[in-house]
Amino acid sequence: MPTRLKEFLYGGSLCLAEHDARVILELLISTDELELDELTDxxxxxxxxxxxxxxxxxxxxxxxxxQxxxxxxxxxKCVIELIKENPxxxxxxxxxxxIDQDxxxxxxxxxxxSSIKPGILWRNLVEWGVAHTPSVPIQYIEWDDExxxxxxxxLEPFITLIKFTxxxxxxxxxxxxxxxxxxxxxxxxxxxxVLEFRQLPAVNVTSKLFKLLLEVRDRRHIKEIDSNLITPSDATLLANWIYEVSSSNGNYSPSNSSFIFSLGDKVFNYEPKLSKISNASKAVYQSESYGPCFGGGYSDLRLFGADFKDKGECRCVQTSYEDKIRDDEEEFSIDEYEVFQISPFVTSTKSKWSILRSYAIA
Incomplete structure (x- = not known):
């Protein structure tokens, strides 16, 4: 039991402002383990x-x-908002x-x-790398080739994630x-x-690592997506999902091949999820009282309420699609939603799908 918690239990007073953030977290964990609910709250x-x-x-x-x-x-939620506001x-x-490597x-x-300058990312990566390479001297001037x-x-696992160009x-x-x-x-x-490419982008690339970096960059810019919500890499994932569904069903239609999804976010502990339609007759629900809704009953994905943002009555309850795309069924609010135009294109004899453009609605 932390000393500060003992002091509180015996003295009856606790001034959190006087303590380091680590100590406050220790107190939170300890009070929760001891089921001191009022103090935990x-x-x-x-x-x-x-x-x-x-x-x-x-x-x-x-x-x-x-965890x-x-x-x-x-x-x-507070931690996530801090990341979003200032990465x-x-x-x-x-x-x-x-922080661990993964x-x-x-x-x-x-x-x-993506809003952080690559030079800042690199500088901080080097600082992290030095800390995770205990064999190197503290003074840079003392470094040798080893x-x-x-x-x-x-640093090698991170190189293709830095936009050197x-x-x-x-x-x-x-x-x-x-x-x-x-x-x-x-x-x-x-x-x-990298230096040559900066001067002459048409240079013949022989470096395997730099070629991989360019491939990552090209995937990021596969299409110019006019979107506030998804990145080009997200668009590529969506296009691949659509191709997967259309291939397994023979063609793509708004009902028989419908699916809903969550793009996920590893930073926020969410994995991408794809849920295919199981009851095509209830793929889409339409009502003047609702926004976009997918699935019958409570709806697998429902936008509802006079104002999706300030009065959140949206929710996801698995009913007409194979899997749920949210871990909980609590109501939530939506800051913005978008509709995308999707069009097939043909390469050789295969039909693939590409997100051509998005239109912000709210």
Missing amino acids: FIQEYLLNNSWRLMSHFVLFHKFAM NDERFPKIR STIFDSNDFTT TLIAFFKCHNF DFEALGDT EMDSEEFLSEVRPWKKCLDYIDPDFYTQ
């Missing part, structure tokens, strides 16, 4: 009303929120370098991070050039080919 409300306290140890709170999302959904929150956190990769892949190689091994010259030279040796150990041609 008090500590949780303090954190929610002073969410800036979470930012000093954001990695710790993010891990706690994702305890059912017990503390409000804290999880660089993770870099400003005192415990940034403690979680950091998920952050880098998250579309919220140290650069060791850091290169740590979108850095301006000053940013590239100041942020990337000092770590050229690391990149050389990963791929001897990578650094040079």
